[in-house]
Amino acid sequence: xxxxFPEVSKPIAYEGPDxxxxxxxxxxxxxxxxxxxxxxxxxxxxxxxxHTFKSGGADxxxxxxxKRAYNEADSPLKVAxxxxxxxxxxxxxxGVKFWAFHDTDVAPEAETLAETNKNLDHIVKLAKxxxxxxxxxxxxxxxxxxxxxxxxxxxxxxxxxxxxxFAATKVKKALEVTKYLDGGGYVFWGGREGYETLLNTDxxxxxxxxxxxxxxxxxxxxxIKFKGQFYIEPKPKEPTKHQYDFDAASCYxxxxxxxxxxxxxxxxxxxxxxxxxxxxxxxxEFAAANGxxxxxDANRGDMLLGWDTDQFPTDLYDTxxxxxxxxxxxxxxxxxxxxxxxxxxxxxxxxxxxxxxxGAMDCFARGLxxxxxxxxxxxxxxxxxxxxxxxxxxIGKQIEQGKVGFEELAAYTLKKGEPKLVSGRxxxxxxxxxxxxx
Ligand code: XUL
Ligand code: CO
Numbered sequence: 410x411x412x413x414f415p416e417v418s419k420p421i422a423y424e425g426p427d428x429x430x431x432x433x434x435x436x437x438x439x440x441x442x443x444x445x446x447x448x449x450x451x452x453x454x455x456x457x458x459x460h461t462f463k464s465g466g467a468d469x470x471x472x473x474x475x476k477r478a479y480n481e482a483d484s485p486l487k488v489a490x491x492x493x494x495x496x497x498x499x500x501x502x503x504g505v506k507f508w509a510f511h512d513t514d515v516a517p518e519a520e521t522l523a524e525t526n527k528n529l530d531h532i533v534k535l536a537k538x539x540x541x542x543x544x545x546x547x548x549x550x551x552x553x554x555x556x557x558x559x560x561x562x563x564x565x566x567x568x569x570x571x572x573x574x575f576a577a578t579k580v581k582k583a584l585e586v587t588k589y590l591d592g593g594g595y596v597f598w599g600g601r602e603g604y605e606t607l608l609n610t611d612x613x614x615x616x617x618x619x620x621x622x623x624x625x626x627x628x629x630x631x632x633i634k635f636k637g638q639f640y641i642e643p644k645p646k647e648p649t650k651h652q653y654d655f656d657a658a659s660c661y662x663x664x665x666x667x668x669x670x671x672x673x674x675x676x677x678x679x680x681x682x683x684x685x686x687x688x689x690x691x692x693x694e695f696a697a698a699n700g701x702x703x704x705x706d707a708n709r710g711d712m713l714l715g716w717d718t719d720q721f722p723t724d725l726y727d728t729x730x731x732x733x734x735x736x737x738x739x740x741x742x743x744x745x746x747x748x749x750x751x752x753x754x755x756x757x758x759x760x761x762x763x764x765x766x767x768g769a770m771d772c773f774a775r776g777l778x779x780x781x782x783x784x785x786x787x788x789x790x791x792x793x794x795x796x797x798x799x800x801x802x803x804i805g806k807q808i809e810q811g812k813v814g815f816e817e818l819a820a821y822t823l824k825k826g827e828p829k830l831v832s833g834r835x836x837x838x839x840x841x842x843x844x845x846x847x
Pocket of ligand 2: 598642678706749
């Protein structure tokens with residue numbers, strides 16, 4: 410069997426914080442228990458197929474820079490087979506238990522949809538065998554409804570019902586494939602489900618169509634007994650000027666309107682959160698507060714660039730707060746941390762993929778350890794509990810229990826007078842966070 414990553418001859422091992430080996434984990438020890446659960450189970454790391462194996466470093470101004478041995482073959486299907494082999498070699502050497510892909514990442518598109526589906530069937534059969542041989546599972550499957558020219562004006566929100574039907578046909582197949590591979594979930598990211606200009610857009614109708622489309626997907630999943638979790642992945646813009654699934658809050662309103670709120674959860678991406686003007690922590694906490702937290706696409710943007718740079722997460726402050734919010738949300742069930750990130754255009758060597766993933770996994774492992782300590786010590790929750798203590802008794806309790814209205818509150822206030830000012834202690838809390846981080 411061909412070896413595609415000879416620079417890494419054996420699986421990446423945990424060597425502890427003193428190790429100087431760049432291809433070893435210094436913090437991620439999969440079997441180590443943190444708050445009663447192994448690190449592997451806390452984080453459920455997944456490698457994404459599209460960036461890691463299919464993006465070759467091309468950008469708006471330049472062609473691919475990365476040469477990969479698995480791309481050398483005389484037919485697209487052979488390239489797909491080799492890429493799959495390389496991917497499972499990579500997953501195994503890295504020690505992740507999950508992967509994620511779009512239909513078009515794994516199998517080449519052909520002249521007709523029937524032929525494309527044949528290619529997909531061929532590849533997923535090989536993938537199923539590799540999953541069985543390695544114990545690696547599919548975190549979620551998804552469908553690319555944004556790259557082909559037919560989707561230039563959207564998929565289910567396209568003005569043409571023929572494109573809606575085409576997209577439905579593709580999602581039908583992607584659901585079947587995800588079920589065949591025992592995928593734990595299925596993601597909808599509405600790449601072009603939005604608009605470029607309202608001058609040519611019937612927004613109400615497009616939203617109705619998106620609602621109809623997702624309901625059809627749910628109906629079909631029931632029919633084929635696909636039991637995986639459905640996710641929506643919010644993103645406010647890019648490539649479109651406005652995307653309908655803008656952030657977790659707008660997705661939740663949409664899901665409620667189309668009676669899908671009990672079925673879908675959120676797949677929250679760090680760089681999408683920042684594009685929406687939020688932090689990932691905000692998105693996780695909003696989702697958790699509404700019972701729709703599902704999974705995370707782990708990456709980061711660049712403070713100075715206003716687009717989805719999809720960089721590997723290396724900021725300890727961010728990974729700590731992400732893990733803190735995930736622990737607070739009760740942890741992952743079907744979801745995980747999927748590295749929806751790509752190495753930079755100048756990182757041309759295959760080994761750079763290992764450096765990126767090893768560093769990000771270690772950064773999350775450190776974040777988890779710090780977040781667990783914050784939880785154990787109730788570093789913030791003690792303060793929050795006390796800050797809201799007024800609601801546990803007296804007038805606060807009466808308000809929460811619905812026992813008083815405006816008249817009773819007016820009588821109470823006129824008697825009590827001006828409320829006391831209480832410090833929010835933000836600076837103190839930020840200092841405490843830094844004490845734990847260092
Ligand atoms: C695009 C993005 C996608 C989804 C899956 O910004 O995040 O790769 O994660 O379609
Ligand atoms: Co993503």
